[in-house]
Amino acid sequence: MQWTDEGIVVGVRKHGESSVILELMTRDHGRHLGLVHGGRSKTLQPVLQPGNTVQATWRARLDEHLGTFQLEALQLRAAHLIGSSMALYGLATLAHLLRYLPERDPHPALYETLSVLADHLDDPDLAPALFVRFELAILAEFGFGLDLSSCAATGSRDDLIYVSPKSGRAVSAAAGEPYKDRLLKLPGFLIGQMRTNRPRDEDIRDGFALTDFFLHQNVFEPRGQAAPAERARFVALATAGDE
Structure with missing residues (x-):
């Protein structure tokens, strides 16, 4: 099994003496974990910081395995x-x-x-x-x-200033006035x-x-x-x- 995708570093945890388990939020494969060999090296540590974007290639013998990541830095935001x-x-x-x-x-x-x-x-x-x-x-x-997008009571798209806590829909000022103490802004x-x-x-x-x-x-x-x-x-x- 293999795929390559863009991902944002969400978290890292130590694994063994030199490796890490990397947690990425990827564009097409969701939140995905994988082992990075040598992830605690001086070369990779700056790359594996939360908020950075990387290109990751994931490989595993079977889809249900943890698998391994090979990485290329795309955008290193962590420094700022x-x-x-x-x-x-x-x-x-x-x-x-x-x-x-x-x-x-x-x-x-x-x-x-x-x-x-x-x-x-x-x-x-x-x-x-x-x-x-x-x-x-x-x-x-x-x-x-x-x-x-529109008032839950009237269908109007104008003067929307409330949200119903029950339906999660917007409510206009006029429709919500009698219930304003029970509505969210x-x-x-x-x-x-x-x-x-x-x-x-x-x-x-x-x-x-x-x-x-x-x-x-x-x-x-x-x-x-x-x-x-x-x-x-x-x-x-x-x-x-x-x-």
Whole structure:
């Protein structure tokens, strides 16, 4: 068995004296593990850092085997991501979320979202909104995608400012007014209403509150788990601009 694919480094753990087990999120083969011989060498260690993009060739005698990776560096982001606390907490959070996905289950659309996020994870103007979109993409891959295109009550596409916690659908200001205390806020940047690169921190907080609700309801709580502590730290740093 053999394939070659592009992948983003999610995690690495030691194996034996000189090797590592590498965890990649690949474009066409999903989250995939493999053994890297000599992965703890001075040559490979800089390549095998979370956030980097590599071209990986995976080989194994049988498909169900762990297999081995041979790697070529494509984009080494770790050198600048490591200087940002927000980026490091973001990397830890996205790795935690990706590990809920079944191994070797392809998610090409999610990979594209992840790739864009990784490019900007240390950018305080872009990373927060991109991370909210990544969490929405994760929810969609789990089968809990939100429908923010039109009002659940009227079908209107105008003045959408709420999300129903029951249906995950957008609600307009007029339709939601009587129930606004029970609805989640829909930040404008999720439906194209942005005037600058960076949304207001209030809108970013609303975006994370939105994804937090549905992640807890559909991902964390059914497994008896809590959100990773790194996520709260990332959100705090991502929304510190107006403090």
